[in-house]
Amino acid sequence: MKSNSHPQNYKPQTTNSKLSYLRRPMAKYSHDDIVPFKNSEAEKKQQVADMFNSIAFRYDFMNRFLSGGTDVRWRKKAIKELKEIKPETILDVATGTADVAIMMAKYLHPKKIIGIDISEGMLELGRKKIANHKLKDIIELHSGDSEAINLPEATFDAITVAFGVRNFANLEKGLEEMLRVMKPGGKLVVLEFSKPKTAFFKRIYSLYMKMAAAGLGKFITKNREAYEYLNESVNAFPEGQHFLDILNRTGYKDTYLKTLSLGICTIYCGRKEQR
Secondary structure, eight states: OOOSOOOOOOOOOOOOHHHHHTSSOOOOOGGGGOOSOTTOOSOHHHHHHHHHHHHHHHHHHHHHHHHTTHHHHHHHHHHHTTGGGOOSEEEEETOTTSHHHHHHHHHTOOSEEEEEESOHHHHHHHHHHHHHTTOTTTEEEEEOBTTBOOSOSSOEEEEEEESOGGGOSSHHHHHHHHHHHEEEEEEEEEEEEOOOOSHHHHHHHHHIIIIIIHHHHHHHHSOHHHHHHHHHHHHHSOOTHHHHHHHHHTTOEEEEEEEEGGGTEEEEEEEOOOO
16 A cells, blocks of 8 residues: 655644544443552553653563563564555554564655654653664654544554553544544554463463563562553453454454464454545
8 A cells, every 4th residue: 555645744733533432432441440550540641651661771671581582573473464555654653662663664664654652761762773773764753642643634554553552541542543543445453462372371371471570570670560560451451352343343444363472462453444
């Protein structure tokens, strides 16, 4: 899928996206209420931003360490789901330190990638990585909320979210907002943690998430809450067919999923209907 236009600048814009949210009541899911800091009165978005700001300096290392480098392969497989449509404009939601954005620039060769995230600490590191890779002309990173994207309708050929939808305070609102800024025929690719299905591996994985990830997270980043939140939010997230049902409910078409590494991670895809 190609287009002759692409976003030159990320600027706040007035949109009528809120009108789409009034079409039907938004469903609530158990993971919407999972927060990193249980004693805090701050709303989930602020808590998530504070959490990622506090672990940003070790985020990439912890991902590689805790997954044994498998997270890099997961990202590459997710990106491959966009290869057939040849997107020229891509939005990377919850971009973090820009791992996926940088990979997409190298493997998909789009004209423009815009990454948004609510954590300035993560974005600061991402901008340094982008500069080191000499990709500043292709990738822009901006502070942005997935549930209120400050860009016009039908802006992007593709949208990606890697390990970010669990952090949405309102899952359906975020999905609808991404659909709004996607061009007709555009494609969404979501990469998210899930739980293994085989009983034996599921027990091992559960033990690892409860003990090893939280313990190592505390030892390396001095922030045990972040990795306890990871475990709790993964357990509460509506994965598999349930998440596909949510994509369908919010307006996506041709949805499908692919499980990775015995179910530890899942790729979810959907399209915006052609007009």
